[in-house]
Amino acid sequence: REAATAHADAVTALTRGLEHDRAHADARAITADLAWECYVEAEEAGDAAAALVHRRVAEEYHDGRLEAQLRGEGTLAVQAKAFPCDCLTKGRTVFPEELSAAEWHPFSGRSIQGAAGTEGLPALEPRAALRLRVHGATCAATDLAGADVWLFRHEETGRRLIPVTPPGPPAPGVPREALDALYEKDSAFRPQGPGLPLGRTPILRRAFPTGSYLLIVVREGRAPARVPVFVSRGGQVEQEVTLFRPAEIPDGFAPVAEGPFGFQGDRENPYAGAAETRDLPVFFLAKRPVTCLEYAEFLNALPKEEAARRAPREAPDASPLWHGPPWTTAGARRLPNVPVDWQDDWPVAGVSWEDAMAYAAWKRTRDGVLVTLPTSVQWEKAARGPDRRFFPWGRHLDPRWTNGERSHEGGPRPVPVSAFPDDESPYGVRGLAGNTRDACLDDAGSDWPGRRQFRGGTWARPAIEMRASDRTAMGAKLVVFDFGFRVACLARLGVAASGR
Numbered sequence: 001r002e003a004a005t006a007h008a009d010a011v012t013a014l015t016r017g018l019e020h021d022r023a024h025a026d027a028r029a030i031t032a033d034l035a036w037e038c039y040v041e042a043e044e045a046g047d048a049a050a051a052l053v054h055r056r057v058a059e060e061y062h063d064g065r066l067e068a069q070l071r072g073e074g075t076l077a078v079q080a081k082a083f084p085c086d087c088l089t090k091g092r093t094v095f096p097e098e099l100s101a102a103e104w105h106p107f108s109g110r111s112i113q114g115a116a117g118t119e120g121l122p123a124l125e126p127r128a129a130l131r132l133r134v135h136g137a138t139c140a141a142t143d144l145a146g147a148d149v150w151l152f153r154h155e156e157t158g159r160r161l162i163p164v165t166p167p168g169p170p171a172p173g174v175p176r177e178a179l180d181a182l183y184e185k186d187s188a189f190r191p192q193g194p195g196l197p198l199g200r201t202p203i204l205r206r207a208f209p210t211g212s213y214l215l216i217v218v219r220e221g222r223a224p225a226r227v228p229v230f231v232s233r234g235g236q237v238e239q240e241v242t243l244f245r246p247a248e249i250p251d252g253f254a255p256v257a258e259g260p261f262g263f264q265g266d267r268e269n270p271y272a273g274a275a276e277t278r279d280l281p282v283f284f285l286a287k288r289p290v291t292c293l294e295y296a297e298f299l300n301a302l303p304k305e306e307a308a309r310r311a312p313r314e315a316p317d318a319s320p321l322w323h324g325p326p327w328t329t330a331g332a333r334r335l336p337n338v339p340v341d342w343q344d345d346w347p348v349a350g351v352s353w354e355d356a357m358a359y360a361a362w363k364r365t366r367d368g369v370l371v372t373l374p375t376s377v378q379w380e381k382a383a384r385g386p387d388r389r390f391f392p393w394g395r396h397l398d399p400r401w402t403n404g405e406r407s408h409e410g411g412p413r414p415v416p417v418s419a420f421p422d423d424e425s426p427y428g429v430r431g432l433a434g435n436t437r438d439a440c441l442d443d444a445g446s447d448w449p450g451r452r453q454f455r456g457g458t459w460a461r462p463a464i465e466m467r468a469s470d471r472t473a474m475g476a477k478l479v480v481f482d483f484g485f486r487v488a489c490l491a492r493l494g495v496a497a498s499g500r
Contacts, residue, residue, distance in 0.1 A: 018061075025063070032062035036069060044267075044388070072210045074235040078203035080147035080217060081242045083139055088248035088491070091133045091368060096126050101137055101494035104441050106372035107364075109357060109452070109476075117449035120476075121354060124361050134370040137494025141242050147219035149203055150174045150195030154212035154228070154387065160401075160422070161387075161394040163214040165193030172197065174216045178224040182216070182428065186421040189393070191216065205236065212387035214426065217241050223249055227257045228385040228426035242282045242491075250369050250489050253284035254382075254428045261381045262388040266469035273469075275388075278377055278500065284489040285374055285382045287429050288417040289347035289436055290359065292329050296344075298359050299327040301366075310358060312350035316477050321350060335481045337460075338413045345416035347436040347484045353452045353476040356439045356485035363487065373441040374488035375497040376453040376471065383433075383456075383468040385426035390467050392425035392432050397466060402434030403459045404466055412459045414482075433457050433466045436484035442498070444473030451475055458482035 018027050035057035042051035058066055099105055100112050109120030150173070152163035173194025183190040195216060198206070210233045217225040222243035229239050240258055249255060258281050265275020292312075299307040304325055311320035311327060314336065322332045322342075329342035335349065356373055364371040374382070383392050391397060399406040401422035403415050414435060423433050432438070433456060440453040451473040457466030460482045464470060474480065490497075 028061040028063055029065060032058050032060075032066055035061070036066055069233060072233055073207045074210055074231040074233060074237065075205045075207050076151075076203075076213070076229065076231055076237045076239065077205040078149050078198065078201055078215060078217070078239050078241065080144040080201040080219065081141035081240050082144040082222065082244075083135055083141050083242070085135070085139055087135045087139060088133050089245065091131045092136060093129050094132045094134065094136075094370075094493070095129050098136065098493050099125070102496055103498050103500075104375065106370060106441070106490060107361065109353075109373070109441050109443075111443065115443070115446070118443045121357055124357060131368065132364075132370050133368050134490055135492035137492070139492060141240075143202065144219065144222075144243060145201055147201040147217050147222070147241070147243060149198040149201060150216045150218075151198055151208075152191045152193075152195050152214040152216070154214060154426075156394060159394065159396040159398065160188065161212065161389065161426075162189060163191040165191070166196045168196045170194075175218060178216060178218045181224055182226045184421070184428075187424060187428075188422050189424055189426075201241075210235075212385075212389075215239065215241070217243065219243055221245065223255075225255065225257065226426075226428055228387065229259075230262075230386040230388075244491075250284055250367070252287055253489055254287050255491075256280070256283055256285055256378070256382045256427050256429075258282040259386065261384065261386040263377060263380055264469055265388060266390060266467055268390065269464060269467050269469045271464075271470065272467075278381070278498070280378060280381055280497070281495040282491055283374075283378055283497070284491060285378065285427070285429050286486040286488070289431055289438060289484050289486040290356075291344065291417055292342060292346050292348050293344040295348040295351070295359065296322070296324075296327045296329070298362050300325060301362060310351065310355045312348060313479055314350065314481065316352065316479055335414070337411070339411050340413050343414075343416060345418065346414045347417055347431065349414065349436050349484045350479050350481050351484065352479050353439045353474070353485075355479075359485070360487055370490040370493075371487050372490065373439055373485060375442045376440045376455060377442075377498045378488060379432075379438060379440055379455045380468060382427055382429045383425050387426075389426075390469070392429070392468060393422055397463055402457065402466060403431075404434045404457055405460055405462065407434070407459070414459050431456075431486075432468065435459055436482055437461075437465075437472065437480075439483070439485040441488075444471070448473040454483055 039054035107124045111118035154161040215227040260279040263276045263278040264273035266272040332342045405412045444451040454472040
């Protein structure tokens with residue numbers, strides 16, 4: 001309030017001064033600078049009307065001082081990369097010490113720095129070498145020339161950010177088969193128009209108006225890539241894109257491209273942390289949360305007593321809601337206050353962080369890939385992309401777009417993971433804003449010892465928890481009726497998963 005009052009007083013004084021002497025250089029310069037600051041704030045907040053007003057004032061008084069800023073351009077360069085080795089298809093021998101090279105042990109969730117209360121589940125850590133399909137720390141992606149790149153601009157259409165083709169001369173568009181591979185049939189975010197062809201990699205630095213963009217990168221023998229980028233005013237984006245062979249991407253996972261993104265910093269969420277820039281390596285995230293059917297398969301592979309302890313329940317030591325063995329949702333007791341029966345294609349709920357880690361261990365052994373839980377930072381990047389959007393689809397919320405507490409006339413309830421296709425992130429990951437909340441690998445910090453982070457909104461909670469910046473801390477053994485999980489898969493060992 002004090003800052004707003006001081007700003008208003010300054011504007012009043014400057015206005016009076018300019019009324020007396022409209023050519024006063026200092027008054028014009030200060031007025032332009034204040035207007036520019038307000039313009040940037042309004043632009044970041046998505047307030048188009050206020051941004052236009054402040055921009056007009058800056059244009060009137062800047063006298064050339066803000067010419068570069070008002071031009072509103074940054075540059076973009078694109079380099080495709082690829083791993084020359086076949087570690088993701090044939091696998092490699094992984095030694096236990098290789099798994100302790102980043103901040104969090106992917107098998108146990110143990111803090112490598114040894115922070116108190118972050119021991120995780122040491123019993124899940126291997127004591128001997130094992131075979132996994134993952135790149136080692138010494139594996140390096142090399143430049144890959146000849147990948148075709150198309151650019152789309154994210155524009156707000158129907159209050160969602162949709163990729164559209166920027167102005168340009170007619171040219172061949174993105175191959176249909178590439179878009180079919182990247183977008184499901186019911187996706188509202190399939191790019192509109194042919195796209196602006198940028199040429200073949202390496203794409204040298206080129207100026208673009210500031211804003212949010214989408215790159216579609218296509219090369220023969222590689223899976224196409226869907227890469228959102230943000231060009232800031234005066235910024236220089238050097239976007240690397242790792243292209244994988246189709247067999248290298250685990251089934252049901254989406255690659256989340258390497259590079260920086262805006263972490264936290266949501267002005268409309270009083271619980272969000274300060275805005276930061278984090279830089280993550282490429283990783284894979286499950287497109288959907290783990291379903292009841294998938295979790296039942298896990299339970300049915302466990303000893304009877306352990307399965308009963310890990311089945312969905314209302315409290316850590318409560319009796320299972322499901323019947324088994326064999327474990328199934330058929331005839332299961334309903335979740336609290338839910339008016340419908342369980343369905344196999346719901347996201348699993350009523351399980352703990354420890355249960356999620358046990359599932360990841362089982363899937364890791366079964367599939368031979370480095371499955372773990374995503375870190376909170378990985379989760380947020382997958383949800384927001386690099387443009388600091390508030391929700392996976394953009395800046396606005398509508399109960400028709402995700403499964404929340406106001407999405408059903410008959411009362412809140414879980415839905416199949418294929419429902420609400422508008423709840424889709426710029427990387428193609430679904431269900432990050434609603435349905436169930438996801439467990440994360442990392443802890444909640446020293447203020448919350450022994451607790452792990454959970455991210456995302458749910459079918460039973462208020463709208464603020466649907467914001468991609470929202471975070472919750474909970475004990476590793478606790479269960480909540482609307483909390484579940486999805487899994488991540490590491491592409492390479494020895495790289496930081498927090499982006500610091």
